[in-house]
Amino acid sequence: MGNLPEPRTDEGRAGLRAIVGAPARALLAFDFDGTLAPIVEDPALARAHPDAVPALARLAGRVAAVAIVTGRPAEVAVRLGGFEAHPELAGLVVLGAYGAERWEAATGELSVPPPHPGIAAARLEVHAWARRTGAHLEDKGNALALHTRRAPDPDGAFAALREPMDRVAASRGLVVEPGRQVLELRPPGMDKGAALTALVREKNAGAVLYAGDDLGDLAAFEAVATLRASDVPGLRVCSGSAEVPRLAEATDLTVPGPAGLAAFLGELADAMGG
Numbered sequence: 001m002g003n004l005p006e007p008r009t010d011e012g013r014a015g016l017r018a019i020v021g022a023p024a025r026a027l028l029a030f031d032f033d034g035t036l037a038p039i040v041e042d043p044a045l046a047r048a049h050p051d052a053v054p055a056l057a058r059l060a061g062r063v064a065a066v067a068i069v070t071g072r073p074a075e076v077a078v079r080l081g082g083f084e085a086h087p088e089l090a091g092l093v094v095l096g097a098y099g100a101e102r103w104e105a106a107t108g109e110l111s112v113p114p115p116h117p118g119i120a121a122a123r124l125e126v127h128a129w130a131r132r133t134g135a136h137l138e139d140k141g142n143a144l145a146l147h148t149r150r151a152p153d154p155d156g157a158f159a160a161l162r163e164p165m166d167r168v169a170a171s172r173g174l175v176v177e178p179g180r181q182v183l184e185l186r187p188p189g190m191d192k193g194a195a196l197t198a199l200v201r202e203k204n205a206g207a208v209l210y211a212g213d214d215l216g217d218l219a220a221f222e223a224v225a226t227l228r229a230s231d232v233p234g235l236r237v238c239s240g241s242a243e244v245p246r247l248a249e250a251t252d253l254t255v256p257g258p259a260g261l262a263a264f265l266g267e268l269a270d271a272m273g274g
């Protein structure tokens, strides 16, 4: 299979063979931050790796569907990813807010659920915890993310926030989504696994690839494992980082971060003759 790296599991090797062997039936889905986009200190400044979206554009014409499955609001991921600049991505689907939101490149249509009342109720308290710990609040409208990357003591701030955020979430009917130096309060009821499985079924995909870098991606990796048991071969790719070393255990192939993923996607397109 050309220059493609070999997955370390039998199921991963079967998944990759299925994707390359019949690309027109494959769904390729990607997390955004840490996977397509390098991690940066300020979330507002995150952008896709320069080689990532061109590689997705090459793949898009060969496969059944390309999708982004992200914790960002869908509209924000579309803007930061610069996907609209690539006409080849006319079929792209962006599932935002862990699958609760959806944007379709084909129509430009954005679907966003009504705001969860717990977010408005928690906002002031979360602001106060940000001030107390030096964390930065990313207010996503229907989710509140407390980032500790730029706090004076990132790990200390993360540890100090864990219990209070659990408490606020429990009292407001929300859930806590932990990630790379971030604790996020968000509405319950959706995760990347459910979102990915629904999309595989909707596209009638015969094979699936999912790439991610963080704890929020574990549900999608589990979904790929479940789909494999129901005869949809799949490949789980870890965008590796020193911050979440244990994520690799849940996957079949590790690439070195967004630059490594972009290189892998280029090789995948080569292998498909794209």
Ligand SMILES: O=P(O)(O)OC[C@H]1O[C@H](O[C@H]2O[C@H](CO)[C@@H](O)[C@H](O)[C@H]2O)[C@H](O)[C@@H](O)[C@@H]1O
Binding pocket: 031, 032, 033, 034, 038, 039, 040, 041, 042, 043, 044, 046, 069, 070, 071, 072, 138, 140, 145, 147, 149, 179, 180, 181, 182, 184, 214, 216
């Ligand atoms: O599902 P994802 O696309 O991976 O989004 C998860 C969260 O990613 C963002 O935070 C992470 O990236 C930031 C920019 O590189 C970084 O500063 C931060 O430390 C990371 O946790 C984003 O800001 C969150 O809203 C997403 O939920």
